[in-house]
Amino acid sequence: MTSLPEDTSLIDEDDRDTAVRRLQEAYARGHLSHGDLDERLHQVLTARTRSELVPPLTSLPDEDAGSTSTIAAAGGRIRRRGAWQVPRTLKVASAHGTVHLDLSRAVIGHAVVDIELQLGTGRAKITVPRDATVDFDALHTGWKDTRYRPRRRPRTGGPRIRISGAMGFGRLKIRHAWR
Structure with missing residues (x-):
């Protein structure tokens, strides 16, 4: 053996x-x-x-990986806002169009949320909760850089939002919610 x-x-x-x-x-x-x-x-x-x-x-029951959701569109607008349930992993795919994900009032039941973007052309905007930390090192942009200004006085205890994937021609703008 x-x-x-x-x-x-x-x-x-x-x-x-x-x-x-x-x-x-x-x-x-x-x-x-x-x-x-x-x-x-x-x-x-x-x-x-x-x-x-x-x-x-070793002897623990299998981990509940949480949910994975996919939002896809060939073109047009993808928008999520208000009190929507954020899955553990969110995959967003769009050939061309705009994407706006507002997590400021969303129900986030996980300490870490992975957002995978696969965008051809168009722009994306993600609004995160005030106390969230953001990591977008795994996101590859082809044309424009990502715009993100971390909070001056970061808060602790919020979810960690990890953004990955690829964007062709377009820009990702990430901002923290005001309230």
């Missing part, structure tokens, strides 16, 4: 946060005792490599 090689790659903050969240969810659903939760949290918080994250997560 051949053993698999151990994954010695270093973990990042997202890996650790995901592991902690999985343990907390398992505890909340009654799959772990309080003592078991404490022991496993200690293992996760002191782990340095991916292989060290495996033992504390």
Whole structure:
């Protein structure tokens, strides 16, 4: 019997946060005792490599990956605003047209929301909650740069919005809500 090689790659903050969240969810659903939760949290918080994250997560039920929704249009306008339910992963595709996603009053039930944009031409505007943090390093733009001005005094505790994908000819504008 051949053993698999151990994954010695270093973990990042997202890996650790995901592991902690999985343990907390398992505890909340009654799959772990309080003592078991404490022991496993200690293992996760002191782990340095991916292989060290495996033992504390081994006997947990499968993770609920959350929902994934896709919004697609060949042209025209894609708009979401008001009190809409934001899925864990939102995929937005448009050959040409405008996209406006307003998350300021939306119901966000996840600590991290991934938005994948696949836009040909046209512009996109995303309004995020005041206390959100935004990461758009994985977004590739072909023609114009993304416009985003982080808050001067960032707030903590809000969702993390990760924007990825590709934009051809157009610009993405990200702004924080006023209220």
